[in-house]
Amino acid sequence: MSYTAHFRVWRGDDKSGELRDFDVEVNEGEVVLDIIHRLQATQASDLAVRWNCKAGKCGSCSAEVNGRPRLMCMTRMSVFDESETITVAPMRAFPVVRDLVTDVxxxxxxxxxxxxxxxxxxxxxxxxxxxxxxxxxxxxxxxxxxxxxxxxxxxxxxxxxxxxxxxxxxxxxxxxxxxxxxxxxxxxxxxxxxxxxxxxxxxxxxxxxxxxxxxxxxxxxxxxxxxxxxxxxxxxxxxxxxxxxxxxxxxxxxx
Structure with a gap:
């Protein structure tokens, strides 16, 4: 069962940036990282995001989802209401390299x-x-x-x-x-x-x-x-x- 979710994703670099709006398809059982990958594949091919294992063991895909520091690969879409706007931003404590990637x-x-x-x-x-x-x-x-x-x-x-x-x-x-x-x-x-x-x-x-x-x-x-x-x-x-x-x-x- 799928639905369309509204995402606000931070786009920019170390000089400037902003939250941009996207409507993205969500399928049953998916996590936030799945949606970010779909966004890359369909609407924002130059979106920078760091990830590796997609199993919660490498620590690469850290970000802030609705203001809370989380691993995107371990944050299930089912924890959000379908009508909720989901904001994805880079970790705030470290300098931004580009988009969701920070200099750690x-x-x-x-x-x-x-x-x-x-x-x-x-x-x-x-x-x-x-x-x-x-x-x-x-x-x-x-x-x-x-x-x-x-x-x-x-x-x-x-x-x-x-x-x-x-x-x-x-x-x-x-x-x-x-x-x-x-x-x-x-x-x-x-x-x-x-x-x-x-x-x-x-x-x-x-x-x-x-x-x-x-x-x-x-x-x-x-x-x-x-x-x-x-x-x-x-x-x-x-x-x-x-x-x-x-x-x-x-x-x-x-x-």
Missing amino acids: SFNYTKAREIPSFAPPAGVAPGEYRMMQEDVGRSQEFRKCIECFLCQNTCHVVRDHEENKPVFAGPRFLMRIAELDMHPLDAAEERGLDRKRSAQEEHGLGYCNITKCCTEVCPEHIKITDNALIPLKERAADRKYDPLVWLGNKIRRREG
Whole structure:
């Protein structure tokens, strides 16, 4: 069963652009990305859109559908009323390249700033052993497909361009949290305090845990509850708790 839907799609580049109206055929079971492809095929052959797997696993087709950051390939047309106007626009937090394609290089810059896993001394990669509970805790965060919807919806990045140099954003603070709770990460033995680094170098204090990043995550990762809040608590303990401070002093003297 098919019907005609009214779409408003953003067309333009880094200099100017506007929302343009299109009437496009919709068939049963289709997603927004299907309609964008049909629009390319029938009315706007030069429409730029980034996509790859069409299975919700590559993170390429991120956009804002009716103002909400979503993967177009995972947004079914059945969630909208047939009479509803559907607006599709590029992610607002990042510079537009053309049409629905944005420049997300900010995120790769931040990824390179995060120190990688520090393997324990004297243990070969094939000899790593962890409790299953610790594996499961880290595995949740490794489901991330790097669609950058969490980065896009975070108002610290989205609404304040001046914060970008000093704020890693939820995706990469989550990466720090994962490494900090990893039982085999030997960063501290090598002089790297991940909690201090998160606070002082990657802007953890800018996050005010509104959970908007969690709400838009297509992999349903509990970014705020399971990564950011625990990391904030550990960072606060390390910096302000007098008992933790004293314990660290004693351990350093014994060392």
